[in-house]
Amino acid sequence: MPDNTPASQPYALENPFLESLNVTIVEWQPDLVRMSMMPQAAHVNNTGVVQGGILATLLDAAGGYAGLFPENGVRRAATTISLNVNYVASAQVEPLLVVGRRVGGGRRVFFSNAEVTDSQGRLIATAQAAFRRKDPA
Template identity: 40%
Template sequence: MNDISPAASASAGTSTNQPPSLQVENIERGIGSATATFNAGPEHLNIKGMLHGGIIAGLMDVIMAIGAGSHPDPAKRRFSITLSLSMNFIGSAGQGPLALRAETVGGGKRTCFCESRIEDAVGNLIATAQGAFKLMDAGSERAANS
């Protein structure tokens, strides 16, 4: 379910162009941080019934992109573009709820560095990731066309 307009999503640091299979919910934003939830369904599982690694990587990218440009005040949010992503697959998960968390750990005016983690419903660590993100003002023409 995505009821955010393209203009509003750009200012929110998210994109309505995310694949439908990677839509996160319950997004909470801090200054340079974000948390969200994701409900893994049967369509997200590999042939062994475990959450597919590509879905995990995509979720890490989504939550870090939101966190990179995040601020509780929508007027201060920035649009972010992934420059690099490094994954660590630690545990496995099946169908069910997941908790996603990301925070910026450094950077400057135009680039920031983030870390993220995904845990299952009982707090087992599934994966961690690190990423670098380019930051742009949400209202810029270049951001709107990215």
């Protein structure tokens, strides 16, 4: 049965790790995803800012989901084959928005850019990534 849910409707992550971080999909459409996360105390390092690994996870997830919008109701999967992260500013414990955009690729490999911003729209981190699509089961 086709998935006729509008892009503005919430989508299930179907990813236990991202769910454990309380990441949510705000918008999802072909070649674009917007996700949000409210960091918790457990997500900060010893200087009181959000751990870089959390930011890298958000960037990786957004880059991947950007190239995996369900087609005809079928969810797809991919493996990250390259992830380059650039940290621009420290992230405080406040809502974070991550946007991923598929910027190219072919049938098996696709490329994405992603960026994390804070609740004031300040750029926190960017990434460029490559992903290999997995064959449907």
